[in-house]
Amino acid sequence: MSLAELQAMFGRLCIDEAFREWFALAPDAAGAKYKLTRLEKSVLRELDLDSLRSFSRSLLSKYERSIETPFELSRILLKDRLNFLYSRYYDLHPPQPGVSREVWSVSFGNFLLQTLAADGEASTLARDVCRYECAVNELRVLSVPQWDRPARDDNSIGEARVYLAPGTLVRRFDHDIPAIAISLLRDPNIASSIQPKVTTVVFRKPSNTIPPQMFYVSEGTADLLEMCADGIEFADLRNAFIGDQLDPDPYTEIDHAVENALSAGLIVATNIIR
Numbered sequence: 460m461s462l463a464e465l466q467a468m469f470g471r472l473c474i475d476e477a478f479r480e481w482f483a484l485a486p487d488a489a490g491a492k493y494k495l496t497r498l499e500k501s502v503l504r505e506l507d508l509d510s511l512r513s514f515s516r517s518l519l520s521k522y523e524r525s526i527e528t529p530f531e532l533s534r535i536l537l538k539d540r541l542n543f544l545y546s547r548y549y550d551l552h553p554p555q556p557g558v559s560r561e562v563w564s565v566s567f568g569n570f571l572l573q574t575l576a577a578d579g580e581a582s583t584l585a586r587d588v589c590r591y592e593c594a595v596n597e598l599r600v601l602s603v604p605q606w607d608r609p610a611r612d613d614n615s616i617g618e619a620r621v622y623l624a625p626g627t628l629v630r631r632f633d634h635d636i637p638a639i640a641i642s643l644l645r646d647p648n649i650a651s652s653i654q655p656k657v658t659t660v661v662f663r664k665p666s667n668t669i670p671p672q673m674f675y676v677s678e679g680t681a682d683l684l685e686m687c688a689d690g691i692e693f694a695d696l697r698n699a700f701i702g703d704q705l706d707p708d709p710y711t712e713i714d715h716a717v718e719n720a721l722s723a724g725l726i727v728a729t730n731i732i733r
Contacts, residue, residue: 461494468493468503472511474518474553483508519549525560526567529596532640533571535647536585544571561600568593583633584653588643591636591660594628598664598671601626619728621696621717623687626664627725631681633657637673665724683716687726693717 468490472479482489486504495503523545527534534541548570554563572589575581603626623629635656642649659681664671676684686696700713720726 461496461499464493464495465499465502468495469506470556471553472503472506473515476515476550479508479511479515518554519546522549522554522560522563525564529564529599530568530571530589530592532588532592532643533585535643536582536588536650541571544574565593565597565600568596583655584650587632587634587636590630591632591640594630594662595671595673598626598628598662601664603664603667619693620690621687621693621726621728622690623684624663624725624727626666627684628662629659629676629681629684630662631657631659636660637675661725663725680716680720683713683720684725693728 472482478489482503486500490500490503523542526545530541537544545567548567552566552570554560568589572586572593575586575589633655634653635658637658637660639649639653643653659676659678660673661676661681661684662671662673683696683700686699691699696717697713717726721728
């Protein structure tokens with residue numbers, strides 16, 4: 460028996476409502492893309508579809524619970540719309556074997572974020588809250604890799620390539636979400652009175668044994684960290700901040716900023732191999 464094909468079709472019947480109803484009406488057509496033996500087709504036809512529907516509903520509820528805590532602030536602001544968007548995402552991207560509910564919730568968060576960004580009726584507060592919760596949830600699920608790099612001479616920063624440290628995210632908000640998050644959970648009615656306040660926040664997960672942390676940074680620090688996201692030679696980073704200025708003082712300022720970020724573990728540096 461082609462066990463893999465049988466498992467694939469059975470799994471789809473469990474999670475894909477449209478496919479399941481198609482199978483109920485035309486089992487041969489629904490299973491045409493699966494290489495099944497006659498016996499396997501017969502086994503599938505004997506399935507109790509009502510039991511499958513019941514199992515599917517329980518699976519839907521189980522995955523919905525996986526987003527309750529990560530997106531509890533978004534639920535306060537979006538109310539029933541969050542349930543609607545969750546159901547839509549579940550239909551479009553049903554859970555796949557081997558993908559944990561935690562990882563699936565990160566994908567749902569990205570979908571929610573993109574949906575709100577394109578929704579002209581979504582408030583900037585709702586978008587900010589979603590971006591905040593997506594960052595926290597992404598780091599909560601992330602397995603921070605070990606940064607394996609050659610030792611460098613701390614005095615040779617001018618010849619280094621600088622990277623944003625693994626487990627570090629930079630986010631800019633139109634509202635001070637870290638400051639209002641707990642208050643909003645305690646009293647959802649304050650949402651209408653929250654005033655804009657531009658803030659820049661770094662989310663950091665130093666290791667897999669430490670929960671995500673967050674702290675405010677200046678716009679200049681955020682610019683610095685974002686430029687390091689894909690790796691940049693320190694000389695190029697320095698020139699990007701200095702431009703055509705000939706005054707050496709800015710060089711000292713950017714040198715100190717990089718050293719401070721290195722000390723805080725927000726960026727890492729490796730010697731350039733020449």
